[in-house]
Amino acid sequence: MTSIGTGYDLSASTYSPDGRIFQVEYANKAVENSGQDLSRSTAIGLRVKDGIILAVEKLVHSKLLIPEANRRIQTLDRHLGLATAGLLADGRQLANKARDESANFRDSFRSPAPVKYIADRLGSYIQVYTLYSSVRPFGISTIIGGVDQDGPSLFVIEPSGVFFGYHGAAVGKGRQLAKTELEKLKLSDLSMRQAVLEAARIIYLVHDDSKEKTFELEMSWVGNDTNGLHVPVPKDLLSEAEQKAKAALEDFE
Amino acid sequence: MDHFPTNWGRPRNDGFDAYGTYPIAQRPYNGLGNDVFSEGVQRTQQPIVTGTSVLAIKYKDGVMMSADNLASYGSLARFKDIQRLHPVGTNTIIGAGGDMSDFQYIQALLDDLMVEEFTEGDGDGHALGPGEIHEYLSQVMYARRSKMDPLWNSLIVGGVKDGKRFLSYVDLLGTTYSASTLATGYGSYIAQPLLRKAVEGNEDNITEEEAVKILEQSMKVLFYRDARSLNKYQIAKITSDGVAISESRSVDTQWSFADGIRGYGAQTQ
Numbered sequence: 015m016t017s018i019g020t021g022y023d024l025s026a027s028t029y030s031p032d033g034r035i036f037q038v039e040y041a042n043k044a045v046e047n048s049g050q051d052l053s054r055s056t057a058i059g060l061r062v063k064d065g066i067i068l069a070v071e072k073l074v075h076s077k078l079l080i081p082e083a084n085r086r087i088q089t090l091d092r093h094l095g096l097a098t099a100g101l102l103a104d105g106r107q108l109a110n111k112a113r114d115e116s117a118n119f120r121d122s123f124r125s126p127a128p129v130k131y132i133a134d135r136l137g138s139y140i141q142v143y144t145l146y147s148s149v150r151p152f153g154i155s156t157i158i159g160g161v162d163q164d165g166p167s168l169f170v171i172e173p174s175g176v177f178f179g180y181h182g183a184a185v186g187k188g189r190q191l192a193k194t195e196l197e198k199l200k201l202s203d204l205s206m207r208q209a210v211l212e213a214a215r216i217i218y219l220v221h222d223d224s225k226e227k228t229f230e231l232e233m234s235w236v237g238n239d240t241n242g243l244h245v246p247v248p249k250d251l252l253s254e255a256e257q258k259a260k261a262a263l264e265d266f267e
Numbered sequence: 268m269d270h271f272p273t274n275w276g277r278p279r280n281d282g283f284d285a286y287g288t289y290p291i292a293q294r295p296y297n298g299l300g301n302d303v304f305s306e307g308v309q310r311t312q313q314p315i316v317t318g319t320s321v322l323a324i325k326y327k328d329g330v331m332m333s334a335d336n337l338a339s340y341g342s343l344a345r346f347k348d349i350q351r352l353h354p355v356g357t358n359t360i361i362g363a364g365g366d367m368s369d370f371q372y373i374q375a376l377l378d379d380l381m382v383e384e385f386t387e388g389d390g391d392g393h394a395l396g397p398g399e400i401h402e403y404l405s406q407v408m409y410a411r412r413s414k415m416d417p418l419w420n421s422l423i424v425g426g427v428k429d430g431k432r433f434l435s436y437v438d439l440l441g442t443t444y445s446a447s448t449l450a451t452g453y454g455s456y457i458a459q460p461l462l463r464k465a466v467e468g469n470e471d472n473i474t475e476e477e478a479v480k481i482l483e484q485s486m487k488v489l490f491y492r493d494a495r496s497l498n499k500y501q502i503a504k505i506t507s508d509g510v511a512i513s514e515s516r517s518v519d520t521q522w523s524f525a526d527g528i529r530g531y532g533a534q535t536q
Contacts, residue, residue, distance in 0.1 A: 089386045113386055117379060124375065243385075 025147035037151055038144050041173035044153035045100040047187050055229075056188035056220050057086065057097040058196065059157040060213055061168040061181050062204040065237015066159035067247075068097040069213035071188065071221050072230045087234045087246075091116040093126050093160045095234050095244040099186025100154030100173075108156060112136055129160040133169035133177045141175025155185035160244065161236050188220030195219060206239045210247055214255035215262050231256055310416040314366035316340055318351045319495045320454025321362035322485055323423045324462055325432050325447040325470045326478035329506035330425035332360055333482045335490075336515055337497035338367045344497065352503045354510045356381055358426045359397040360503050361404070364451040365420035365439065373418060376407065397426025397433040397505075401443070409441025421451035426505045432470075450485075453493040458485040475504065487518040 022028055023036030030036060047054060060067040070086040087097045088109040096112060098105030115135045119127035136156065143151045156171040170185060171177040181201045184192035195216045204212065210233060217231050233252060236244035247255070269275065269285070316338050323332040338346040351370070352362050355377050363370040380403065384395055395403075401424040411417050421438040435445040447470045448462035465481045466473065473481070482502055490498045498520060503512040 085389065089389050091382055092385055113383075117382065120379065120382070121375075 026144050026149070026151055027147040035144060035174075038174050041151040041153050042155075045155045045173065045186060046189075054187050055086065055099055056184065056186040056192060056217065057099040057155075057157055058185075058192050058213060058216055059097065059159050059168045059170075059180070059183040060196070060199075060201060060204070060209045061159070061166050062201055062206060062209045062237075064166070065161060065206045065209075065235055065239060066095070066166045066168055067206065067209045067213045067235045068095050068157060068159055068233065069217050070097050070099075070232040071186075071217045072232050074228050074230055082230065082232075085232060087232050089234075089244050090132065090158075091120075091126060091160075091244075093162065093236060093242050093244060094129065094132060095159055095236055097157045097159075097234075098154045099189075100152075104152045104154045105156070108136060108140070108152065108154065111139055112158070126162060128162045128164070129158065129167040129169065130162075130179070132160075133158050133171060133179075137171050137175045137177040139175075140171060140173065144174060157183050157185060159236065161242050166237055184216075188222070191220045192216050206235060206237050207251070210235060210251060211255050211258055214252075214259040218256075218259035218263050219266070231259075310414075311366070311369070311419055314369075314419040316345060316367045317495070318349065318364050318367055318370070319493055320450055320452040320458065320489055321351065321364050321421075321423050322454050322458050322462065322482055322489075323362065323425050323434055323449045324466045324473075324478060324481060325434055326466070326473040326475065327471055328475060329427040329504060330360075330432055330434050331475075331478045331482060331502060331504045332362050332423060332425050333486055333500055333502045334362045334364075335486070335497045335500035337495070337499070339495045342494070344495075347497060347499065348515075350501065350512075352501055352512050354503075354512065355400050356394050356396070357509050358428050358505060359395075359400050360425055360505050360510050360512070361400070362423045362425075362451075362503075363420050364422075366418070369418040369420050373404070373407075373420065373422070377403075396428035397424055397435075398428070400424055400426075401433070401435045401437060405437045405441055405443045408437050408439060412440050423449050423451060426510075427507050430507060453495070454485070454489055457492050458489055461485050461488065478504075483518055487520065490518070490520060 022030035026035060026037035055073050056071045058069050068087050072086050084102060087095060090096055090109060090112045094116060096109050112132055115132055116127045119131060140152050143149050151173050159168045168180050168183055169177050170180055170183045182196035184196060199212055213233060214231060221229055233247040234244060235247055318338055321332065321334040323330060332352055334351040336348055337344055338349040349367060352360055353374055354360050404422060404424065408418055417439040419439050423436055425434045434449055435443060436449050437443045448459065448466045450459040450462060462485060479502060486500050490496050498517045499515050501513050501515055503510065
């Protein structure tokens with residue numbers, strides 16, 4: 015970033031001479047690592063044959079917090095879920111917007127919104143925050159997953175507003191390692207249960223407990239196993255997945 | 268830009284085209300008779316496509332409800348495969364008589380409500396039960412009648428939640444009441460006495476088979492007596508296991524007595 019400090023990074027509405035928008039790049043930094051303790055987390059999404067699994071490594075910055083407080087995975091509609099890495103409050107705002115979009119689609123067409131439609135609308139919404147000097151771009155990368163008429167689909171939206179569809183997605187601090195692990199999986203062959211175990215294993219693997227504080231594993235799923243509803247992974251399966259993840263981690267080390 | 272400071276902050280007069288933007292013949296006219304109210308506010312003054320009675324009773328395991336599959340257009344039997352029993356969530360069913368388009372609107376309203384509860388709750392395991400659904404509907408129905416624009420229905424809400432049976436009524440005026448037997452429309456005159464006789468005081472003893480029999484008998488009487496009814500109906504039950512709506516069915520009827528009736532129509536002797 016050679017142009018830092020040359021005045022081109024003061025506003026999202028200004029290009030640098032080499033065609034970059036620094037405020038958007040800083041927003042990516044907010045997602046990735048620096049910034050507050052709270053935003054240093056990883057989120058992954060797996061698209062398998064029968065559904066979607068979302069998992070988040072949520073750092074617990076205080077022992078005084080109620081367990082499972084400050085959820086990072088949110089439900090947008092019966093069939094849609096969203097996980098964010100980055101600023102928690104930005105994620106909440108985006109989820110509320112997504113719920114509005116999904117409800118509006120229902121009112122207009124009397125059918126559940128396609129995942130791609132919601133990703134598209136949210137992408138456009140986020141992009142608008144890269145155009146004006148009076149606003150700050152969203153400091154989150156978003157994984158949105160769900161099951162619609164065409165089966166399961168998974169999208170990632172970045173602070174620039176760009177979005178892509180994925181078989182497996184990872185955002186946030188540990189995304190590089192998570193991506194490498196996701197690439198090793200045969201995602202299209204996994205059952206939803208297997209995918210839950212893999213997702214837990216990956217989150218435990220990317221968590222760096224030499225540096226980081228304690229964390230909570232947060233997981234949700236939507237697909238055939240849940241009758242097409244986006245719900246948290248049930249407690250017994252979650253604890254089974256956590257145990258197996260810890261065991262795998264010990265083997266690994 | 269209006270260059271006269273005395274006009275600033277006041278409503279603008281779009282009727283006056285200060286800069287001659289439009290040819291004289293095409294200038295926008297915002298005077299009398301050109302606004303959204305010029306034809307008056309349109310309100311529902313009568314139902315159009317209608318459903319007839321809904322019957323419901325409490326029994327040992329929960330609540331049972333029945334309604335036929337007919338949506339009439341006036342006296343014409345227009346649609347014969349309309350479902351008038353509608354599940355809401357996992358332990359509630361609503362049954363509707365009256366205007367079917369208003370009923371469809373109510374279904375959409377409840378669907379939006381359930382989605383909102385599902386997302387805001389975010390997996391907390393709590394869902395709206397029959398009591399909440401009925402309260403919500405009664406507020407909507409009363410609000411609409413107070414706007415002089417009612418949703419033209421009479422609705423029965425039944426369900427089981429936390430082991431408790433729930434059965435209540437609400438109509439286009441926002442009137443509500445509960446009882447162990449309920450009937451809407453023509454059924455409230457013809458079937459309600461039969462249901463009361465069979466059910467009242469006996470709610471905790473009636474088995475599922477007996478409950479089905481009671482409703483079948485009443486549906487049969489209604490088919491004989493109600494000219495807006497159809498011998499094709501569904502029975503729904505709500506128990507602690509959830510909701511189940513049957514396939515369409517019919518009862519055997521006997522019309523040979525009609526031969527002997529004299530005094531109507533075109534008989535000559």
